[in-house]
Amino acid sequence: KEEDDVKDEL
């Protein structure tokens, strides 16, 4: 679940 919260878009 943690990695889903990374805002990887610009």
Added chain:
Amino acid sequence: MNIFRFAGDMTHLISIVVLLLKIYATKSCSGISLKTQELYVIVFLARYLDLFTDFISVYNTVMKLVFIGSSLAIVWCMRMHRAVKRTYDKELDTFRHYFLVLGSFVLALLLHEKFTFQEIFWAFSIYLEAVAILPQLVMLQRSGNVDNLTGQYVFFLGAYRAFYILNWIYRFFTEPHFSRWIACLSGLVQTAFYADFFYYYFISWKNNAKLQLPA
């Protein structure tokens, strides 16, 4: 990163290159809304606060710096460059953009993922980006005639939004826990604003005619 996301980033980049090209090559910013450009500066500065806290990839970091740098350069040109600023159609660019900033910030205080400084500013930047094109679209509508480069600039910006929607659809089906409803809903609203412009853009393209918007 999927192909739609990459295509979206590239069309976003192309739109900025087209705008810089127009300003540098013609030494003119006629038809360009300074208010929209100023809103983009705020959008990028507010959203990319994570440059200091999170590292995602070299690609992400470079693109963020490019977006911040180019938007600052455009505003600098329109405000400070002696030849360029004379061509700014101030009387056509009267949208009250402060209300957009205020409204987006209030909405971010109410609707956000977490009540933290960075998350509030992230949500604020998403809401503000959704409406940031409005001064530009209103300005195009008012001037009626749209020069080629300005038309292409808005076209590529709209294409960037459309690709991001395809990207979210793709991610929704391929990633088990993909849910970014704030960005997705705001992105849908933002893309909807371009619908009218796209309609007239394609008509003019089909007829091989100059882009004209109805008054």
